[in-house]
Amino acid sequence: MDFSLSEEQKILKRMAGDFLTKKCPKTLVREIESSDKGYSPELWQEMAGLGWMGLVFPEKYGGGNMSFLDLGVLLEEMGRACLPGPFFSTVVLGALPILDFGNEEQKQEYLPKIASGKAIFTLALTEPGAEYNAASIAVKATADNNDYIINGTKLFVPDAHIADYLLCVARTNEQAKPEDGISVFIIDAKSPNIRNTVLNTIAKDKLCEVIFDQVKVPEKNILGQLNQGWSAVQRIIQRAAVAKCCEMVGYLQQVLEMTIDYAKERRQFDRPIGSFQVIQHYCSNMATDVDGSRFVTYQAAWMLSQGLPCTKEVAIAKAWMGQAYERVIALAHQIHGAIGVTMDHDLQLYTRRGVAAAVTFGGGDYYQETIAQEMGL
Amino acid sequence: MDFKFSEEQEKFRQDVRDFLEEELRQGLWQPSCDAWIQGYSPEFTKRVAQRGWIGLTWPREYGGQGRSHIDRLILTEEMLRYGAPAAAHWFADRQVGGSIIAFGSDEQKRELLPKIIRGEAYVGLGMSEPEAGSDLASLKTRAIEDGNDYIIDGQKMWTSCAHFMNYIYLVARTDPEAPKHRGISEFIIETSLPGITISPTIDITGSEAWAEVFFDNVRVPKRCLIGEKNRGFYQIINQLDYERAGLERLMGNYPLFDAIIKFVKETKRNGKPLSQDTLIRHKLAQLQIEFEVGHLLTYRVFMVIEEGRAPTVEAAMAKTYCTDFEQHLANTAMEILGLYGQLVAGSKLAPILGMAPHSYLGSKGYSLQAGTSEILRSIVAMRGLGLPRE
Numbered sequence: 001m002d003f004s005l006s007e008e009q010k011i012l013k014r015m016a017g018d019f020l021t022k023k024c025p026k027t028l029v030r031e032i033e034s035s036d037k038g039y040s041p042e043l044w045q046e047m048a049g050l051g052w053m054g055l056v057f058p059e060k061y062g063g064g065n066m067s068f069l070d071l072g073v074l075l076e077e078m079g080r081a082c083l084p085g086p087f088f089s090t091v092v093l094g095a096l097p098i099l100d101f102g103n104e105e106q107k108q109e110y111l112p113k114i115a116s117g118k119a120i121f122t123l124a125l126t127e128p129g130a131e132y133n134a135a136s137i138a139v140k141a142t143a144d145n146n147d148y149i150i151n152g153t154k155l156f157v158p159d160a161h162i163a164d165y166l167l168c169v170a171r172t173n174e175q176a177k178p179e180d181g182i183s184v185f186i187i188d189a190k191s192p193n194i195r196n197t198v199l200n201t202i203a204k205d206k207l208c209e210v211i212f213d214q215v216k217v218p219e220k221n222i223l224g225q226l227n228q229g230w231s232a233v234q235r236i237i238q239r240a241a242v243a244k245c246c247e248m249v250g251y252l253q254q255v256l257e258m259t260i261d262y263a264k265e266r267r268q269f270d271r272p273i274g275s276f277q278v279i280q281h282y283c284s285n286m287a288t289d290v291d292g293s294r295f296v297t298y299q300a301a302w303m304l305s306q307g308l309p310c311t312k313e314v315a316i317a318k319a320w321m322g323q324a325y326e327r328v329i330a331l332a333h334q335i336h337g338a339i340g341v342t343m344d345h346d347l348q349l350y351t352r353r354g355v356a357a358a359v360t361f362g363g364g365d366y367y368q369e370t371i372a373q374e375m376g377l
Numbered sequence: 378m379d380f381k382f383s384e385e386q387e388k389f390r391q392d393v394r395d396f397l398e399e400e401l402r403q404g405l406w407q408p409s410c411d412a413w414i415q416g417y418s419p420e421f422t423k424r425v426a427q428r429g430w431i432g433l434t435w436p437r438e439y440g441g442q443g444r445s446h447i448d449r450l451i452l453t454e455e456m457l458r459y460g461a462p463a464a465a466h467w468f469a470d471r472q473v474g475g476s477i478i479a480f481g482s483d484e485q486k487r488e489l490l491p492k493i494i495r496g497e498a499y500v501g502l503g504m505s506e507p508e509a510g511s512d513l514a515s516l517k518t519r520a521i522e523d524g525n526d527y528i529i530d531g532q533k534m535w536t537s538c539a540h541f542m543n544y545i546y547l548v549a550r551t552d553p554e555a556p557k558h559r560g561i562s563e564f565i566i567e568t569s570l571p572g573i574t575i576s577p578t579i580d581i582t583g584s585e586a587w588a589e590v591f592f593d594n595v596r597v598p599k600r601c602l603i604g605e606k607n608r609g610f611y612q613i614i615n616q617l618d619y620e621r622a623g624l625e626r627l628m629g630n631y632p633l634f635d636a637i638i639k640f641v642k643e644t645k646r647n648g649k650p651l652s653q654d655t656l657i658r659h660k661l662a663q664l665q666i667e668f669e670v671g672h673l674l675t676y677r678v679f680m681v682i683e684e685g686r687a688p689t690v691e692a693a694m695a696k697t698y699c700t701d702f703e704q705h706l707a708n709t710a711m712e713i714l715g716l717y718g719q720l721v722a723g724s725k726l727a728p729i730l731g732m733a734p735h736s737y738l739g740s741k742g743y744s745l746q747a748g749t750s751e752i753l754r755s756i757v758a759m760r761g762l763g764l765p766r767e
Contacts, residue, residue, distance in 0.1 A: 001386075001447060002379045003677055009378075069378060260762050275765045280758030281751070287762055288674070288694045295673035299380045316669045319662075371665050372658035375638065 020081035032084040038206035039085030048117025061111035069305035072246040079250025086159040094121020101224035124154035124168040134179035141170035150212040160208035179230040184223040203356040241318040241361040245297040289324040312374040319367035322358035393455040408460030410630040416462025426496030439490040457628035469500040472619040480604030501542035503533040520549035529595040539588035561609040622692040627671040627699035630736040636729040671699040690761035693753035700743035707736040
């Protein structure tokens with residue numbers, strides 16, 4: 001039992017924190033939020049130079065040979081900085097699945113490109129039904145000689161407008177049980193007949209509608225086994241959920257620190273508002289939720305990293321994070337008072353991102369059902 | 378980072394479970410809520426003692442096992458999971474022994490620690506008074522020097538299992554002229570001394586879980602003073618951390634959690650088990666989420682203790698959070714039972730032995746004992762987060 005970071009993780013955290021404080025100030029975050037691209041290509045290349053995209057790849061693919069847990073530490077710092085852009089899409093949703101389920105040829109083709117910052121990936125999973133289950137996958141891939149033809153609509157696909165490649169989850173067998181007829185394809189995003197529409201979102205990130213209209217993909221681009229893609233997707237969702245929790249821990253840590261600083265500085269009735277018991281107790285509640293969030297998240301990340309079964313722990317982490325997030329952000333706003341609900345203030349950046357993160361890769365209701373099953377109910 | 382216990386620790390957990398399973402198999406007691414604080418059984422305590430499981434972390438030279446606080450965490454976790462009647466030794470094992478080790482004389486250590494370890498000394502806590510609750514330092518019970526003795530006069534409240542205990546750990550004012558924090562001392566005295574009267578307090582559940590202890594001209598020898606005279610308040614602060622640090626603040630009513638899960642699986646409504654009702658599934662899943670977080674917050678406290686630091690802030694945080702969970706558990710059980718939740722132990726048709734209404738009522742005290750949630754939140758805010766006093 002040991003909840004502390006290793007020396008190596010502490011160094012990674014400190015370096016990432018310092019780099020992002022310098023290179024990703026809130027002025028840049030705001031600028032990117034209102035840009036079409038949704039990221040800074042210069043910053044992207046600098047991050048690649050630091051080895052962040054390939055952090056968890058083996059050295060032979062240009063990676064740093066670190067673990068999923070280490071990636072979690074980095075994601076926490078990215079969350080803290082509100083780093084906009086396709087890091088999560090590329091690494092968590094693109095690279096990790098290729099690393100896990102790709103054949104050697106696919107790994108050699110894509111991973112070095114990702115590590116060097118030359119390829120942006122994303123995952124086209126959810127559809128207009130907006131669910132994370134096998135039955136909801138309706139986008140169809142039909143065999144045609146040595147190719148597959150993809151048709152249908154994916155929704156809430158992050159960063160598809162700038163992606164070089166899409167991992168697309170599609171139905172390849174309509175006769176089988178829902179979870180037995182799904183395959184994952186690596187699709188060149190510049191293929192003809194793919195139409196992207198960027199949606200306007202609360203987090204001002206770039207979620208897209210992606211319409212596939214007779215899109216041709218070579219058979220060799222199937223990731224993993226034909227018709228057995230759902231188990232891969234489950235693993236992708238599980239890791240993405242925990243990676244999202246790591247970002248959220250970063251959001252929460254920053255929100256807590258901002259709020260405590262404000263409570264110490266802001267004076268009313270001739271004293272700092274942080275000297276009032278009501279404010280103190282709010283802050284205590286926030287700190288408890290933040291610590292709980294950290295432990296429950298890192299427990300899940302550690303178990304995933306160790307390859308231990310952790311369906312319940314992952315579900316608990318993601319369900320808890322959404323709830324804790326809402327409590328913490330509500331108190332943060334209450335303590336900040338009216339200034340906190342302006343666009344000029346940084347708090348809103350976290351409020352908007354957090355509420356989106358809470359539902360991404362499964363919200364409370366989804367995971368409560370998983371937990372109930374794990375409890376034997 | 379490592380979120381698992383070691384193999385030896387898991388082996389120890391299994392040993393404790395085997396012991397408790399065997400006790401249950403022999404029908405020596407029934408699992409019950411609050412058994413750590415109300416389940417007084419010197420026989421059980423002696424059987425635990427025979428295993429060497431009292432004073433697990435204490436130095437070997439005084440008969441302890443010199444083991445880690447994580448081992449004690451595991452031991453207590455299993456005792457609580459099984460709802461075992463451990464009240465006779467719980468307080469001595471949790472906090473009094475540690476205070477004797479930290480502040481007691483060599484003579485006191487040699488006399489008292491082995492008695493506790495053998496399961497023969499049952500120590501109640503004499504801290505709160507009618508006018509000294511959260512503001513403990515305002516206590517009025519006096520201990521005045523008289524030759525080789527102290528003469529004690531006053532009244533303590535909320536002493537758990539007082540009528541069964543043979544010792545009491547007493548905090549009393551030894552210098553009425555000094556500022557209130559600087560005139561307090563600690564004693565450990567026998568409850569059989571002339572002038573001590575114990576009168577039970579009937580709590581909201583109808584139990585005699587606590588008692589008032591009256592001291593009328595009680596003469597105790599000076600060797601009963603623990604540590605330095607007038608430094609008692611500073612000595613006891615650390616003991617309070619231990620008092621609130623443990624899993625008993627999360628798992629005090631754990632038997633109810635087990636029972637309500639079993640109940641929803643076995644009880645049918647409209648031909649279907651309650652456990653298939655979406656609302657009930659989500660209520661119980663929610664408890665599981667909160668329970669897991671409570672575990673982690675409490676485990677952290679023990680890692681801090683193991684590092685040799687005082688877990689003041691961490692224990693305050695964990696206790697506040699965890700007692701909220703215990704209350705939520707009791708409330709949820711009452712919601713699930715509906716009209717049947719009104720039926721108390723002994724009533725015809727009372728489900729799960731009336732455990733839910735009993736725990737519902739009893740849990741109101743959880744956020745008051747050992748530091749109210751308000752006092753604890755202030756500790757977290759001021760000592761942990763550095764918020765200003767004024």
